[in-house]
Amino acid sequence: MKISVLPADRMKFLIADRNRKMAASAHAYVRGSTSRFYQWLENSERSSLPEGPELWICGDCHVGNLGPVASRSGALAVQIRDLDQTVIGNPAHDLVRLALSLATAARSSDLPGVTTALMLERMMDGYGAAFAPEAEHETADEAMAVPKTVKLVMRQASRRSWKHLADERIEGMDPVIPLGSRFWPLTNEEHEAVRALFDTDRLRALVTILRNPGEDDHVKVVDAAYWRKGCSSLGRLRMAALVKVGRGRSARHCLMDIKEAVQASAPHAPDANMPADQGERVVMGARHLSPFLGTRMASAPLLGKSVFVRELLPQDLKLEIETLTRDEALNVAEFLAHVVGIAHARQLSVSDRSAWLAELQRNRSRALDAPSWLWNSTVDLVALHEAAYLQHCRRYAFEEKAA
Known part of the structure; x- marks a missing residue:
């Protein structure tokens, strides 16, 4: 039996629906906790983030907010697809948000922590490639191989019609x-x-x-x-x-x-x-x-x-990444970071790109080819989100039991 919710009852049902969705997995919890992400990031005791050039950022750059998007002319590319949180701000915030999302996706796939460390390295490789002087690509698939997981979604998107959208x-x-x-x-x-x-x-x-x-x-x-x-x-x-x-x-x-x-x-x-x-x-x-x-x-x-x-449009789809192999996780991290890098780089001059790329190369340790600020922020945020997620699930379980 379908339930049709009256306008006066919307909030009650919306709260229950949000709690259910956020209890589904730690990765789902990350997607629904943008405000807390920035609160935790601000209160982190680790080293501060680099001050990147002021440009438009996504502001909520998690995996689910990237995916195939169709243009007015019918072209298809993976781009940022949710811009509710967009502001002119520090591009490092998009990198940390994406790193947290990828790290929780890896944990949901039961991949070891070593894989997370390597994902961050590949993330920085993909992001940095968009700022190279010769990088003038409009879409990420012009610059690098599309990972299998993303390619399947792209293929599905390219075959969709109004009938699929209507159904x-x-x-x-x-x-x-x-x-x-x-x-x-x-x-x-x-x-x-x-x-x-x-x-x-x-x-x-x-x-x-x-x-x-x-x-x-x-x-x-x-x-x-x-x-x-x-x-x-x-x-x-x-x-x-x-x-x-x-x-x-x-x-x-x-x-x-x-x-x-x-x-x-x-x-x-x-x-x-x-x-x-x-x-x-x-x-x-x-x-x-x-x-x-x-x-x-x-x-x-x-x-x-x-x-x-x-x-x-029928071709607009989100990336639903719940389970990944080790190799696929690394390839997806590099590719999606390159998508974000292109979105940032297109707003900068050649000199500003070079300056930001040089800043990103700093604070890289010999043990990990990723900046320490990104690794430390991700470690802190994963721990905070894991704890908050479990507390959320506990409250949700009590609510379900009471109902």
């Missing part, structure tokens, strides 16, 4: 969003606000941007619902809108993701010149870090909140 997201081809465990009803006010949103020139332009020139650009919201999704966006406005573009037999449907943008937990540079509007901050960060995705996004006000909107 996966809205459970069929009918122009309706079925209410149930995933999608919940909106209030009348929320329905009207979504319809009004897509009557604006900015959103009409976004919906029609992927269509062929000359096509009928008539835009109509067919259905909309609250979307139960994610761990870190608890309590934020999140909606799905099914929109029809054109008329008659030539009309096409598209699924739009509407997400509230709030103040980022990631620390930003004190004098950073970022948009005051949170939705515009996310869009601007996306255009610098993940151009395939950024050009398909727009910000707007909705019900007194700042939101950002994007069309969901």
Whole structure:
């Protein structure tokens, strides 16, 4: 029996869902604890991180936030795919966040600690390669071999169509969003606000941007619902809108993701010149870090909140990495770090790239070809997350028992 959650009951169900997801594994807990990550990092007694050049960073750079993304022209590449936390800040924060994610993925795969040490070495190799003077690649797969795990997801993404997206997201081809465990009803006010949103020139332009020139650009919201999704966006406005573009037999449907943008937990540079509007901050960060995705996004006000909107494409997938072999773990670490490196490097001049690369080479020990600040931060954070994860599971077990 499907449960359709009323608007007044959303928070109760969202909290329970988040607790369940975060109890699934230590790696899942990392994905849902961005704020605590920065609190722990700030309070760490280890050596401080290097001050990198001020540029747009992801801010929540874990494995699940990277994956295949389609461009407006239909090209496909692995890029950063979640930019809620993007700010102008220290690129070292993205490296530490990615290292923690990879380390917990390795532990979930029952790989020894030696593998984690080697993963960090390969991470720095992949990241540093993006800053070499001759490195002008737009995507990571142009520069290095794609790991098998990533290649399988890329192949799956390249074969997907609207039918796959409809079956996966809205459970069929009918122009309706079925209410149930995933999608919940909106209030009348929320329905009207979504319809009004897509009557604006900015959103009409976004919906029609992927269509062929000359096509009928008539835009109509067919259905909309609250979307139960994610761990870190608890309590934020999140909606799905099914929109029809054109008329008659030539009309096409598209699924739009509407997400509230709030103040980022990631620390930003004190004098950073970022948009005051949170939705515009996310869009601007996306255009610098993940151009395939950024050009398909727009910000707007909705019900007194700042939101950002994007069309969901069948090719957009997240990397779900739960089990890895030793060799695959090393290859994935190098490749994903190179993806992040390209996103950072494209924002810098040649001289700034060289200066940051030189800074990254410092503090490397003879025993470990990775900077001590990265290793020490990862060790501290793994220990803190493991303890917090077990405490979370204990609380979750008591809640389940009481229920």
